[in-house]
Amino acid sequence: MWDTIKQSLGTTLFTLYSHPVTLGEVLLVPAVLVGGWWLTNKFAHLATFRLRKTGASADTVHLFKRIFYIIALAVLLITTLDFLNVPLTAFAFLSGAVAIGFGFGAQNIINNFISGWILMWERPIRIGDFLEVADARGRVESINTRSTRIRRVDGVHMLIPNSKLLENTVINWTLIDYLTRTSVRVGVAYGSDCRKVADLITAAVKNEEAVLTEPQPVVIFDDFGDNALVFEVFFWVNATVERDLRMIRSNLRFAINDAFNEAGVVVAYPQRDVHVDGKLSLVSADSPPS
Structure with missing residues (x-):
């Protein structure tokens, strides 16, 4: 039985570059590819697990995993060709023709591929x-x-x-750190005590936990608006996403509104003064209606 199997595996199926390829070699190629890929995945998972344990960043782990897979795939292909006794020089002309055709037909893909490696390596x-x-x-x-x-x-x-x-x-937003400056604007009615308004806004900002004390918040008397005295407070926060900034600004507006209500400061709203100029002609009661 063993001799029959050995003879069958030694049967030549075809000749590739003057090298006879037997049935055993053809069956061995899938086994080598599957086994090699399985080992590659195991080693990749083990290496990335060790990197995460050491505190490496997610993009560093991702870059290592990508490079590891490319090197492992190249080694696996070279090993498979070595099992078949096929020299790499046999693919020189074919690979050159394929590279030229692929380059003309897939410029955008190659551009994005190289850009992806630049992003992972340079890490902007x-x-x-x-x-x-x-x-x-x-x-x-x-x-x-x-x-x-x-x-x-x-x-x-x-x-x-x-x-x-x-x-x-x-x-x-988070290339170097999470430090972000933002601001809140508010308008108060004319006649308000501007110094008192600035003090109320400053106190409200300092009581907000998310606002950093250094750099210090700055309250600016921004403008004499059409309907209001406009103030703007600038402050720094550690914000990771836009939703955090919006929530911080919303909480600060609540605090400023409560402080204004307690102090009797009126938040301005659009107003218009209408002046009627001219004489009103009164229709005589004796004159017939037109």
Whole structure:
């Protein structure tokens, strides 16, 4: 039985570059590919687990995993060809022709592919960063070979080609730190005590836990508006997403409104003074109606 199986596996199926390829070699190729890919996945998961345990960032783990898979795939292909005794020089002409045709037909794909590697290596954008691209805002979830996946503030996933992130203006809110300056404007009625208004706004800002004490908040008497005395307070916060900023500004407006109500300061609203100039002609009671 064993001799019969051995003879069957030694049967030549075809000849490739003067090398006879047997049935055993053909059956061995899938086993090598499947086994090698299984080992690659195991080693990749083990290595990324160790990196996360050491406190490495998500984008560093992602970059290592991508490089590891490419190197492992190259080694696996070379090993498979070595099992078949096929020299790599046999594919030199074919690979060159394929590369030229692929280059002309897939310029955008290659551009996005190279851009993806630049993003992962240079790290101007990292996994977990909060970006503002055109009119969209969201957090980076993954940087893939062709595109970057962003989850917008409304929960919708958006795929952006990697080349667009390098060619266009991108605002990265969290590139260096989470320090962000924002402001709240409020208008009070004419006749209000401006010094008192500024003190009330300052106290409300300092009582807000999310507002940083350094740099200190600054209250500006911004303008004599058409209907109000306009004040604006600038302050710094550690905000990770736009929703945090909106919540902080909302809480501060509540606090300012409560302080104004207690102090009797009136928040201004649009007003118009109408002056009627001219004489009103009275219709005589004796004159017939027109």
